[in-house]
Amino acid sequence: MDTETTGKYTFETGIYRPPSEGGSCSLLLRLTRNCPWNKCTFCGMYKDEKFMLRSSEEIKKDIDSISGIRNDLKTISRELGFGGELNRDVVIEMIRKNPSLNTNHGFSMVLEWLFSGGKTAFLQDANSLIMKSDKLIDVLRHLRKSFASLNRVTSYARSKTLARKNQEELQGIREAGLDRLHVGLETGDDKLLKKVKKGVSSEEHIAGGRQAVKAGFQLSEYWMPGLGGKERWKPHALGTARVLNEINPHYIRSRPFFPFPGTPIYEEHTRGELGMLSPREQLTELKLMIDELDVTSRVCFDHMGNCWRNGNGGLLFSQDYEGYKFPEEKSFLLKLIEEGMEAQASLWQNPL
Incomplete structure (x- = not known):
């Protein structure tokens, strides 16, 4: 677990995300910790780590912390005469005011996301849809409200979880702002x-995929x-x-x-x-x-x-x-x- 704690800028990030999310410099937002299944014999991810659900309130506080970074960067930009635009001078001044940000990996991730346009977000860890649907919808709505620049929100999901959700739940999650799912079929x-x-099973893979x-x-x-x-x-x-x-x-x-x-x-x-x-x-x-x-x-x-x-x-x-x-x-x-x-x-x- 990697919790970035720097005064008011406190939020948690995980380790893993798909390559396409790295390519788009996605914002990494941790909804659950580790993998709820964690038994696949080929997988080395999340081993010896306990699965935990995070509360929607805890996750929304993380979103607010990240939003605070963005807002404070804009404020500094205006103070320096850049009209809210993000650039090197703005970042240097932000770190001068908050020196511990210089070693904050989460801050670096947020900067990359903002410099790339703040367009995509990835919900960590291995199966965000295992959250209760109403809680997940609450988080998604808060995320979308906080960051209007987002045009894609993505998550890992398990086929069995998708198969167990009914269409009303899945459509509600989709309408709340989750766009793309990455599923490990394997075979x-x-x-x-x-x-x-x-x-x-293969039939559960089919059912979950079709549901999605x-x-x-x-x-x-x-x-x-x-x-x-x-x-x-x-x-x-x-x-x-x-x-x-x-x-x-x-x-x-x-x-x-x-x-x-x-x-x-x-x-x-x-x-x-x-x-x-x-x-x-x-x-x-x-x-x-x-x-x-x-x-x-x-x-x-x-x-x-x-x-x-x-x-x-x-x-x-x-x-x-x-x-x-x-x-x-x-x-x-x-x-x-x-x-x-x-x-x-x-x-x-x-x-x-």
Whole structure:
């Protein structure tokens, strides 16, 4: 937990957010602490940390503290003759008046957000929608009222939580100002979901995803190429495509599997019980999954883990947050995958 305490500027931030939220310099606002499930064998986030709900009043005080930073910066700007505009001189004067801000990471985050236009916010931690709907709506309304510049508010969510909320609740949350949801699908293979202790079935993934789309949320679903290893790569690819076809989310985002030290699946890997796919085998799996997709989604590789290479040694896929539009760019993406497979074959035939 990272609580930034600097006089009247007191608010709490977490650690994690999607890459796209970093790219847009989102305001990070912590609604819950850590993960309410926290049993996935592949995940190293939030380990040894207890899940806690934060009260809506506590969260609204954080919003007020951040609003206070913005307002005081504007006041200083006017005093210096800049008419409320934010610039380096204004920040220096703010820190001169409040020296402890110089080492306040939350203040740095707020500055980046303001300099980027204050357009997006991300609600931390792993599943903000686990809050009672009326409390979440209260927070969202206060957030939107406090920061009129916001044009997108995003959160992580679990499929099971979405499936359990009724449409009236979800639509109320959407109308209160939550725009986009990021959901960890990981796989559509039920045996693999059970093995990695995801705590959700493929049908619950479908139900939750459909609920979110119907309520008007912009939905990003994340899957993990390579998670099934050599044993279940084909059911993993086919099952994932099936679930995604049923949901038809706005975004499908690739997060290739890597066994992180300290996770149960890493221990499985070190014992030789998990056959990892080679880069070429990963692309074979990816090709099967992509070929089976029948969606109007944008398929994205916006993470450094998507590091497959083309024949020239460059990145195979664009890591742009908007990715490839389906079905229009499906054939192009399949050609890229084939190029990557050929590059891998050439690498093995002609090692350095």
